[in-house]
Amino acid sequence: MKLAGAVGLAALGLLLADGDPVPLALAVAAAVGLVGWAVRDLVAPVRLAVDAGGVTVVRGYAGRRHLPWDAVETVTVDRRSRFGLTGETLEIDAGESLHLLGRADLGASPTEVAEEVLAARP
Structure with a gap:
C-alpha cells in the first residue's frame, strides 16, 4: 500500500505541476519518504x-x-x-x-x- 501511495503521489505531482516545479518537487519528496518507509517494512518486517x-x-x-x-x-x-x-x-x-x-x-x-x-x- 505504501508503494502504491508513492506511485499515486508521483502521478498527482505530475498532474498538478502544470509547468510549476514546486508541486512536483513536493510530491516526489513525499513519494521518496513513502518508498523509504515501505523498504524498511520489507527489510525488517518483524519489529x-x-x-x-x-x-x-x-x-x-x-x-x-x-x-x-x-x-x-x-x-x-x-x-x-x-x-x-x-x-x-x-x-x-x-x-x-x-x-x-x-x-x-x-x-x-x-x-x-x-x-x-x-x-x-x-
Missing part, C-alpha cells in the same frame, strides 16, 4: 520477537538488538488520548534503553502483545 532467552527488537532502520530477560526491567502499555482517539504504545524498558512499538509495528494491539511478552518471561 519484535520473544523467546526463552529474551526479547529481540529492531534497532535503527533494520538492525536488531537482543535484550536478555534480566536486562528487561518493565514491559508496559502507554495509553494516551488525543483529538478523541486513544493511542497505545508498547514500552520495553531495558534500563539504558527504552523501546517503543506501536500497533503498526506490532501488527496487533500493544495490550495483547504486552500480555504475550509477559507470559513468555520466565
Whole structure:
C-alpha cells in the first residue's frame, strides 16, 4: 500500500505541476519518504520477537538488538488520548534503553502483545 501511495503521489505531482516545479518537487519528496518507509517494512518486517532467552527488537532502520530477560526491567502499555482517539504504545524498558512499538509495528494491539511478552518471561 505504501508503494502504491508513492506511485499515486508521483502521478498527482505530475498532474498538478502544470509547468510549476514546486508541486512536483513536493510530491516526489513525499513519494521518496513513502518508498523509504515501505523498504524498511520489507527489510525488517518483524519489529519484535520473544523467546526463552529474551526479547529481540529492531534497532535503527533494520538492525536488531537482543535484550536478555534480566536486562528487561518493565514491559508496559502507554495509553494516551488525543483529538478523541486513544493511542497505545508498547514500552520495553531495558534500563539504558527504552523501546517503543506501536500497533503498526506490532501488527496487533500493544495490550495483547504486552500480555504475550509477559507470559513468555520466565
